[in-house]
Amino acid sequence: MCKRKLFILCLCGIMMSCKSEIHSQEKMLSVKEIEFNGQVDLEQVSRLLEEHTELQAIDLVNWDQFSYRPSVAFRIAHSNNAIWIKYYVKEKNLLASVGDTNGPVARDSCVEFFFDPLGNGDYYNFEFNCIGTVHLAYGPGRGQRQFVDPNTIRNLIDVESSLGSQTFTERTGDFSWEMTIIIPAEILTHNPEIKLKGLKSTANFYKCGDATSQRHYLTWNPVGTEKPDYHRPEFFGKLIFQ
Template sequence: MNKRKYIVLCLCGFMMACKSEIHSQEKMLRVKEIEFKGQADLEEVSQLLEQHTELQAIDLINWDQFSYRPNVSFRIAHSNNAIWIKYYVQEKNILASIGDTNGPVARDSCVEFFLDPLGNGNYYNFEFNCIGTVHLAYGPGRGQRQFVDPKTIGKLIEVQSTLGSQTFTERTGDFSWELTIVIPAGILTHNPEIKLKGLESTANFYKCGDATSQRHYLTWNPVGTEKPDYHRPEYFGKLIFQ
């Protein structure tokens, strides 16, 4: 074996080992079912999540050039074929410039939930800025997204922020905010009649702020890309809906 071929084989082996290490870190989260008769309002959802679920951290820095780490965590459950999520954020800068559904909320103080219901590479990117403006699309990759109709989003998804719902320019200080969200399975428009109970999916949870003074990119499950890229379902963790 010549020296060049040996070096190439070593490099390939190293890259495969690195990729294998990232995938070996794949997280798994069992999503508890909370039984509730009738339609829970957002205050009840918040309280039930507090009572019956554990905090999960969104704290991984995958890209060293973006070292700022806000304190971010979430709770998740499902009930009556809807996903319940509550985010908790502590950060130095908050921004809420986007008020239109499906606008570029990732520029603001933003939390995100990417869900691949069937684990086949086709996923929904649920993105919420700190005042609850929703961005939602579906597809197999960043360049192949299909927006969900804003009217459908407004009708089905419920969001409540402790910061209210009015847009504002960046504020600097020490801020804490919470976001409670109800995502009914009906919003998964490309997977009609899907049942959450017993479903095994893949997903990732994120925090970002593209246009904030301290740009940052945190993830729940590790992402092994060279640059920040959340649209990579191969780096999603596992969600098992009990």
């Protein structure tokens, strides 16, 4: 009995140590403010991000059974209470089967931004397949999501992909694509008064493709779960808005 208790205690210690190690690797990213007067379009956002921000990699493979690692990076900034993001992807398999807002875009070639503006565990999951179809919900966990109204999403979020906007079946080869996104703070419908400037928040950035020939799950900040699970705000990194 004593040996069994000792084994359990050792096992618990190892698990606590691993979890502590994951949290000690927590990344912090300072989100630069880019000043711009007047209405800005996606082409201008793309150019300004290129000129004023650094590339950040989404390259962590946390689950050995899904070892395929496409090349994925992003740039991020904020301006006039809106978040600007540009993704860069190189991969072998392209799939864009979902064209309906709030559809299951994670099945396709997909990039994601999970954002907890207050760092309190309630987060928005912004998901975009490679043709810019948006999936957006809010809540404290995978099983407690509240979808944002599709019309609100279409009216407020601007997104443009170099692959266009038409659905297609899987293509195999060597592909490169880019996506530019404007996310105004108004889309954070559960935080109506929020101001990005000076905000201390948490987030993670992902790449996945659940239904592609080479399933993959890449993250910006490490995720310490046994199986792929992006809905884990305890593993988000820090975002500090200048």
